[in-house]
Amino acid sequence: MRYxxxxxxxxxxxxxxxxxxxxxxxxxxxxxxxxxxxxxMKEERHAILARSNAFTPVIGMLEDMTALERAAELAEPEIIIHLAAQAGVRYSLENPRSYVDSNLTGSFNVLELAREISPRHLMLASTSSVYGSNDKIPFAEADRADEPMTIYAATKKSMELMAHSYAHLHKIPTTAFRFFTVYGPWGRPDMALFKFVDAIRKGKPIDVYGEGQMSRDFTYIDDLIEAIVKLTDVAPSEDNRVTVEGVIDTLSPQAPFRVVNIGGGQPVELMRFVETVEAALGTPAIRNMLPMQQGDVPRTYAAPDLLMALTGFKPEIELEEGVKRFVEWFGEHYAR
Structure with a gap:
């Protein structure tokens, strides 16, 4: 396949x-x-990928339609998977314009590219942040997601809405998947696990927001990738509409478009997360307990039923195992 x-x-x-x-x-x-x-770190990741003759990198910004078209000419893709975005909930409070440029204008360019190419399947990365601080748990794809708490969440929900219109107008089979707190080796340095492990190893305090009362549905990277790979074969159509009792399919009645959670449905309290990191390192953390930050939500909790119905799979790697793998990678990578 060409991606x-x-x-x-x-x-x-x-x-x-x-x-x-x-x-x-x-x-x-x-x-x-x-x-x-x-x-x-980004260059190192690309260098690893470049060991394969089947990988071709193109450096460019999503806002640059010419660069995207150049990449498409090289790829002649059957499947487009749009993962690039301005990430980070907290950074969106400091630099909201970057989210509009990347997640709105950039995603629009990807949709325009898909209109020109007509791929077999267009896949878009959204986020559990679109659910905001919903009281109803677990978060199911059919729940209302119209009260974003940050511009990051607002841009991701807006991308979903734009993608639905393109799927309808141009018959592009499109899946938007909502990620739930992904972690693992090669994770971003601004994410909690990376920051906690780095600080504890150096004997520095860690910032625990929300006085440790928050919870997150952590998803190990290998599970996330497995789910995406399995979903590539399930381009939305009436042929694969889910009819399993108790599962609401988000396949649109107007378009070949579907939203799918990728999360295991096993939320973990923040203090248990901290204790798991401490156990993996064999070192207690110096905890700096802080109030919840602006834009944070008290919990995330995925309903994985639709993913299971479509693929027969849901994230299953336990937090203890995932954190252990990250700590091992961190120790090897930063010991060099």
Whole structure:
């Protein structure tokens, strides 16, 4: 298969591209190498991917339609997977314009590209943040998601809405998947696990927000990639409408469009997460207990039923195992 993946120098895009290359597919990776965090880490990820002759990198910003079209010409993709975005909930409070540029204008350009190419399947990365602080748990795809708490969440929900209109108007089979707190080796330095492990190893305090009362549905990177790979074969159509009792399919009646959660449905209290990191390191943390930050939500909790119905799979790697793998990677990577 021939893939065009945006964001291949990022955490998730790197792992997905590596998995597809290992399976013998052809991947063109598009990335802007933005300095939101250490560009050297992004370059190292791309260098690993470039060990395969089936990988072709294109460096460019999503806002640059010409660069995207150049990548598409190289890829001639059957499947487009759009993972590139301005990430980070807290950074959206500091630099909201970057989210509009990347997640709205950039995603619009990807949709325009898909209109020109008509891929077999267009896949878009959304987020559990679109659910805001919903009281109803677990979060199911058919729940209202119209009260975003940050501009990040608002841009991701807006991307979903734009994608639905393109799926309807141009008959592009489109899946938007909502990620739930992804973690693992090669994770972003601004994410909690990376920051906690780095600080504890250095004997520095960690910031525990919400006085430790928050919970998150953590998803290990390998589980996330497995779910995406399985979903590539389930381009939305009436032929695969889910009719399982108790499961609401989000397949649109107007378009070949579907929203799918990727999360295991096993939320973990923040203090248990901290204790798991401490156990994996064999070192207690110096805890700096702080109130909840602006834009944070008290919990995330995925309903994985639709993913299970479509693929027979849901995330299953336990937190203890996932954190252990990250700590091992961190120790090896930063001991060099």
């Amino acid at each position: 065009l993946i945006t964001g291949t120098a990022g955490f998730i895009g790197f792992h997905l591209a590596k998995r597809l290359l290992d399976e013998g597919h052809f991947v063109v990776g598009f990335d802007g190498m933005t300095p939101y965090y250490d560009v050297a």
